[in-house]
Amino acid sequence: MTRQKRSHHRLKRAVAPYLYLSPSLLIIGLLMLLPMVTVIAYSFQNSAVLRRDPSFAGLKHYQAIFVDPVFWASLWHTLYFTCMSVVFHMTIGMVFALMLNSDRINPTLRNILRVLYILPWLFTAVIIAVIWRLLLEPNGVVNSVLMQMGIIGSKVEWFSSPETALHAVTFANIWAGYPLFMVSLLAGLQGIPKDFYEAADIDGAKAYQKLIFITIPQLMPIIISISLLDFIWTMQVFPLIWITTGGGPIYSTEVLSTYTYKLAFSSYNLSQASASAVVILLISLGLTLFYIRYQKAR
């Protein structure tokens, strides 16, 4: 082989991986990076999108949202909604996974429960929103059952009352999201060697000690990974809140996603909406970096 041929061959080998990656990189660039950079640019412009030659606004739009009490309320609601959702997704998912993994439950019943427990995962956010609007409306099933049981004295307007609306949407989101944890934790539970529990039985461990000393530490990588992903996804939930409450009443369920949407498509303040979107992006980015670092550390 001549020297020229050899260097040509080497170049081909070096370029080949990038050629294979180029279609996906192109799609990511067009559909993700480009809109992202554009939104960041809008957040520094006056009258973005609406004017052909928008002027540079500096940090004006960021200042505007940071002094807006609705933004801070939205941020607090987002944190409450996300934290409660993640904690309960994990708790319910863990309890159901432990039940489905238990030998004490009849196998047929276990299979039926497995299907029932996974049902919420099959519905789209719109269907879930509609189901819970119907269930929680003043004349809905939930009020009727609670009144019959004597837990409430009069009909509660779950989605229409500022006191209950945020809890109600959080509840609906918890119901919709626990199956991911359940399925992941069940897979993890099934991977824990039986020997660990038998050794613990011989050592005299009680059921709760086996849970604390064996099961949870063994599931910890899954718990952390799924919790972080759930945190990132739940923070950006839009359709469920938009369809059930639309962020109201009186901003009581306003979260960052609905706040941004309203700025963009109700107030047509696309620059300020972009600034708000960038704030969401930065929070998500922080969590994503934390997730990637955790995955690398493993």
Place this chain on the structure above:
Amino acid sequence: MAEVILENICKTYGNNFRAIDQLNLSVEDGEFLILVGPSGCGKSTALRMIAGLEDITSGSLRIGGVDVVDMPPKDRDIAMVFQSYALYPHMTVFENIAFSMRLAGKPKAERKKRVDEIAKTLQLTSLLDSKPANLSGGQRQRVAMGRAMVREPAAFLMDEPLSNLDAKLRVQMRAEITSLQKQLGVTTIYVTHDQIEAMTMGDRVAVLKGGVLQQVDTPKRLYESPVNAFVAGFIGSPSMNLFEATLTGDELMSGTFAIRLQDAAFVRRPGLRSYAGRKVVFGIRPEDLYDSSLESGRKYQTIPAKVTSIEELGSEHIVHLNVDAVRVDSGDPDAVDDFGLASNAVARFEPVSAVHSGSDIRLAVDDAKFHFFDPETHLAI
């Protein structure tokens, strides 16, 4: 420390499969008993029943004089070493060893003192802060031993603890476990499918097949006086050669050869005479077959054989042969591996032997070392 007594122990699973059938076994205080047998013989099931990890269908089990059949594992005063070691990967060596003490609510200082003592005995002191993933196979094995020792149990139960180690380390760990058991003097029941482990480690060896106890004896007696063809074939590596022959007068006739038996053979086994004119199974161990061209083989009778292959091990030659006789299956599934497709006998020759693959030789046979079995029942005559 305690004796472990199993009386008429049975284990039947839901599908009516009987894994253990009427197992009677008495393990003395401080004894090292090996449960050995081929895969699926029920040895691990028996051990797990003693540990309380499997229910006992019927029978009685006493540890230290106490009936433990209905007791949970933690109350049986036993410790178990698992085949996989069952070390908790998220705990350090110290935490793994101290786990049972932690569960029992023992104070930190007491835990540390005890773990330090054990770590010193097992040479694990420098590894106490390591996680199991960072240990070698032998070190993990020692940690598993430490976890069992920390409880100061009445009996140790070990389920194939060396099967995950490479051959060289296994030899080393065999010696370590044996000396540790002697040092501690704790009653130990050790399950293995490896008959070399069984022969080298135990005070006594119990051979199981199909859930039925075949023989319990010292390794020497098991080797020299197997009660049936299965034990004869299972104990010893390579396995004993078992052939069918017809006893005619004082001669064993098989195919194209006959071997004259000495009077001593009939004196030692009076029952053998009753097989005159009938078929009988005779067995000979590979080390009792000789190369007739060497000095060591000159004094014995010879039979014709064809060498099919040779494994030169340095200290000896394992010679695979074909002799004109019908081989008898001992019932040991592992024994089949000793024979190639073209061979039906194995011999151990001295390394100076010059036989080569494909050659026809005269095979010297030490007939005084023959074992005889009934062709129907396979019981020793």
